[in-house]
Amino acid sequence: MKRSTWADRLFDGVNITLLLIISLAMIFPFLYLFSVSFSSYEDFLSSDLLLWPSNWTTDAYEFIWKSWAFRNSLMITVMVTVVGTAVNLFFTATMAYALSRRILGRRVLMFMVVFTMLFYAGMIPTYLMVKATGLLDSMWALILPAAIAPFNLIVMRSFFQSIPEELNEAALIDGANDLQIFGKIILPLSKPSLAAFSLFYAVSHWNNYFAPILYLNSPEKWTIQVILRQIVIVGEATATLSGDNTFVDNPPPPETIQMAAILLATLPILVVYPFLQKHFAKGVMLGAVKG
């Protein structure tokens, strides 16, 4: 270990200060959410900036927990995220593996994948497609149309290609078939990449708002983002340019309830993050460097 010079220490000091400021900026909104959600409404009204609740109360949480729609949507979202991510990983990994081998028509398939990255058919054709396949108003409408994200597929494929060819040959000599090679050699070696992609996929399922709005008809199947938006935006949408100055039908819930809802909806995915975080750094570099 080299002795650090004065310049090194200065550099570190500046670095640490900068990063502290940046992380504070990230943490601050959550702290604010947290404080407001545990405060009473008049405390929130009478203070300009709440950074710590002066009188703790769980009223907002009790109010939200009473609503079946919120509880139900939380369960639905967990289900869609778990099943959806499993489906995503299965199809992305198998297709990426196939495309990483020299198979017939590989270039055509690759072209089709890249094509969809650049061109999007549009909302209405997609809706018609979902309708024609009979997926409307089912959980699968949120999962199948987005079963493979082309970007993730391409990154995963280059990761598989970066696995030394010799391993493959050795396995072939030992008499393994393609499926066995994939299951026993490639997948175990790809744990970091799979973890990273499951995080990408899970977060996008969790935050999915547009697909449930479009494809689901029964409120029992709504996901958390739909309900959340309803709780948070309803008070914002009224002050439009139409000169409509009232809370037409439904005054918004107090901010304490809005903040509690946001916190509850963000919490589950936040809890998952740290466990996948360590794979994340590797995941970002996937396939970028051979070595």
Added chain:
Amino acid sequence: MKWKRYTTVMLAASMSIGTVACSGSDNDKGSSAQPSASAGANASPSEAPKKYKITALDYRYGNPPPSSSQGLTMINERFNVDYQVTFVTNTAYDEKINAVFASGEIPDMVGFMAADLKNRYSKFAKQNAFLPLDDYIKQYPTLQAVPDFIWDALRVNGKIYAIPQYAPKYQVVLMVRKDWLDKLNLKPPTNYQELKEVAIAFTKNDPDGNGKNDTYGIAIGQDINPNLNMGPYWDPDAWYHKNDKGDLIPGIIGPGRKEIVQMLADLNKEGAITKDYATLNWADTNKEFYSGKAGIFIATPRGMSQDYMNGLLKIHPNAQFIHLEPFVDAYGNKGLTSAAGFNGLTVLSAKLANEPDKVKRILDMIDFGRKFYKESEKNDKNPDFDWWSGKVGVAYDMKDGVAVNRENWANDGLAPSTYFVDNAAWPPEDGDIDYSLTYQTKPLSDLVKAIQNMYKTTKLYANPVNSAESKTDIEKGAELRKYVMNEQVKMIAGNRPVSDWDKLVQEYLDKGGAKIIEEYNAQFKNKDTKALFK
């Protein structure tokens, strides 16, 4: 994680044609196990032998009711239908409607927002997507109750394709903290000069008497909202002033608006309006008043937030409120702009044209949902009201002679009223519905009562633009308005002098405003603004 957007069906389809088949196409349409209507036992208003499946699409604020519940079962039994209604959140209704209509399967009944009137409603009606309703209006009492000026506003190529959902013609009026006025020995303002003086006094003379400099005059947020009009003369949305050709012009470029912008610019210099008024959203603007910082805001009978009011009364238990009477304008008129008088539309699908019996059944339902009950009829003795509210002892209880809904009545869908596309009663007169009864907080319900009483004697200006249409306005209007609004915000901030007003009006005209004025005026039948006060 934006790249998820790029994922398309094409890829999924090219990949997983097999999977869709494998997944068993889980196409469960919700467990709407229909209890078959037991024959004869129901005293349904339409004793028809045939059971119809009726589909509906509508938006809801707040939480949606469940898709199988007591309320739905009651509807199915009473009207002998299989009623399948889809509720979408109001925040996402636009996208949903576009997708559903594009798929070519328009539900039997669709709810539209009032804002859809001039674009989506008229566009689809011109394409014959809806059923013309002119012949049915005379057959149903709640449709007859709708005044002609509203029907006229709904005409497309001379035909009526929608049923308006009731909303009172009330606009918003200014409300002032009465306890502050009393403390400073001030009278309620009767014109903008006095309003300005009160706002400055609220800022400088410590109206709450706490010895701190922590109050100010008017709470205002982005897009100069509220617009503070106390009559059509100052209303940016009213067509009330005339240009030198005798054509009506929009209020946003009229002399009344200039007066308000000038006043706000002066008050801004004194610190008497909300500091970050240019960027504050509506909820935060409300907070400025309901946290006890500002002393002047707006109120209206319908759509006040009781939570906000309770919050304010906890901070300032002695707070009192009064509303202001309309101001007399330079033409000697006194009154308020009338709101459109409806708040949503119900349309029927054109496909129903060859099923007259089904249309009749649907209209029976709609008519029932619009039925008006006097206060003396809103109890368990009235069988229709009792059914509508989900039966006494189940969805509501009688307390001191007043029907009070149980806490879970809406969330659990206990009452049929929750599921009707149009569930607003159409009263004979605006004054017949007492909105003050919907608030339990006394200062709030007193304020609402006072505003309702004021409306009984206030003349209302029928804004002619409500029943006219301009192509240029639909195309460019919103953008143009936004531009003028932003320039006026600059004037209030002092970044552009108010003496530039005439230049701004010219900019508006040059950017398409002149064409909008021309198109609307070609349609206005009556330009005598005095006669439009009713």
